[in-house]
Amino acid sequence: MHSIETSLGVWRDALALDLETVMDIPSDHVRIAFLGVGESKIELVEPTDDSTGVARFLANKGEGFHHICFEVANLAETLLRLEIEGIEVIDTAPRKGAEGPVAFLHPRSCHGVLVELIEAPGGPAWAALGY
């Protein structure tokens, strides 16, 4: 039921967003899809087993918005600055993501919103929502 295939019926077919990628990320136990919207992307996330945070999110809250991601030029430097400014970080150092180094900020520090930062020097910022 919580499948990318099913949800593409809304995002790709009904809302006519442009499906760019569907791929497995075995290291994260998820399958993801990206749909382009201007310079941003909608990310659909489908857990491939029950071990992930996304699987627990779906079990507890059901489908819906999961996180938003912003590109930053220098992630390690940004994390250090955010910690000094009192933002609670989930990852104190960049870790390997599917598309580059990433880190998450805790929703407690971001008004209820789970924020991901990805290092992408000079690239446009983009946003994601998950299943």
Next chain:
Amino acid sequence: MHSIETSLGVWRDALALDLETVMDIPSDHVRIAFLGVGESKIELVEPTDDSTGVARFLANKGEGFHHICFEVANLAETLLRLEIEGIEVIDTAPRKGAEGPVAFLHPRSCHGVLVELIEAPGGPAWAALGY
């Protein structure tokens, strides 16, 4: 506590997004802010009294993601097509929004995500999240 001023400490100051607009929308009993992210925008929504859906959302669920908005070229035509395709619409016809005709789609039909459509011929698509 649920104020745009407070949350700008995260979105504008810590995450360095570009604050474009803060304005009252008396007809909707809300105050909103837009922050630019590439071709998209982050919208912060602060209810000015307890009468709105956003105020009830905050009381029930707390701060967090509220909705996502996509631009479409012809909103009336899009709504008609979506209804035929079985998407449950909250607004069966376009209604006046702060920046043009808008309509909402029910989260039940959109995998838990409240979707807003705004008529903006030829413009870039953008996304919003609310408080």
